[in-house]
Amino acid sequence: MGSATKPDRPGLIRRIAHLDMDAFYASVELLRYPQLKGLPVVIGGGRRREDDLLDRMRLLQPEREWTADHLSEIPVDVFPRLSGYVGRGVITTATYAARAFGVGSAMGVMKAAKLCPDAILLPVDFAQYRHYSRTFKDIVLDIAPLVEDRGVDEIYIDFTDVPGGQREGGRVLARLMQKTITDATGLTCSIGVAPNKLLAKMASEFNKPNGISIIYPDDLESKIWPLACRKINGIGPKADEKLRAQGIHTIGDLALKERDWLMQHFGQSHGAWLHDAAHGLDDRPVVTDSEPVSMSRETTFEKDLHVVHDRAALGEIFTRLCQQVAADLQRKGYVGKTIGIKLRFDDFQSVTRDHTLDHYTANPLEIRQVGGLCLKRVDMKRRLRLLGVRVGALVKVDSDEALHPTSHKPPSSKLTAQEPPAQKETCHEQADLF
DNA sequence: TCTGGGGTCCTAGGACCC
């Protein structure tokens, strides 16, 4: 795939860009609240209504009007602080001023409140981030057609055949994108351009914020090998620990290892991948459209719940999660045939159970019924902190497969003896675990 | 005051089929 499937055209070098919005969530918030610039701000925690701040201002200064146009005029001391937070949320993003206190993303908010109680706490506002995400992606799509989505603030772009994409190794096109995005949104981004996605991703981090880095094949030794193995997208904490145990700290250390040695210690597939990655090799194409594999909803409870004692509450939560997944599926036009549940116990241990049907569904009652059977297969020995519902093996609702499933399972008598429940019925009568 | 939510991909064993 990728460069391998692309016929080599004389003069055209494969150039892949990775574009990463700089401190995306925090930057979007600062567009609305410029008065917070330079202050320790943390985004995450609970879900507050976005009008809360305006409501407080209406109380404090009833003589004047407070609408969404006046957000930038809200005094800094009116914003909620970390110290006032109660709950189990984690931090999504922290500004540099907040990071100076040791606060970082994925940290529990309560822990962060101890480190920096006076930091301002803003709720996450995905609707707002999605809006700016759409805006910058549309701008890039206008300039280059081959774009791969990597979440709300990241994309890969194939520069190879774009007019100007080869000039100065891609720098000219990258500059154009940066300027167009900043002019339209006030946000900055960093772009790396390299012969493949692996190197482009690393390059985009080199000059943050608002930077551009070009990596040529000759740069491998000087720019990539000195980096820590963790900088490779795909090497996480576990793999890094294993590598360290073998004395491998940098990508250069990794590149010194024989392919066979890596395959023996890390498995055929993973070992070969590690070897390729260390040598800057990556054939993956830029994938412009991909189908979802699964959709899920999960929630962590405010307090751990007991299967027996909190049965009613758990049942309601379970029903709501099923309704949400079903609504997600229906809104996006998908059906699935593998229904699964996920539990997390108070000791943070997680278990999953799933069941594959002989047909596809997006029916909330059927999802709840099958999910309920999955729940019964779990040994409930501890209190629960999380419950999730997942529907996998998705196909488009109007596809041939959805209408005529090619099932490899004999229909399970337990589940298909009766028709799937009609969608309008209620489902509180079922003798489920919850 | 530990540790969110929504995803993808891989592995490995067992079932089942040829």
Add this chain to the structure above:
DNA sequence: TCTGGGGTCCTAGGACCC
């Protein structure tokens, strides 16, 4: 009696990413 492999699907768990 004995005994091959290959292939696919299902399930559970785990690593990793944004």
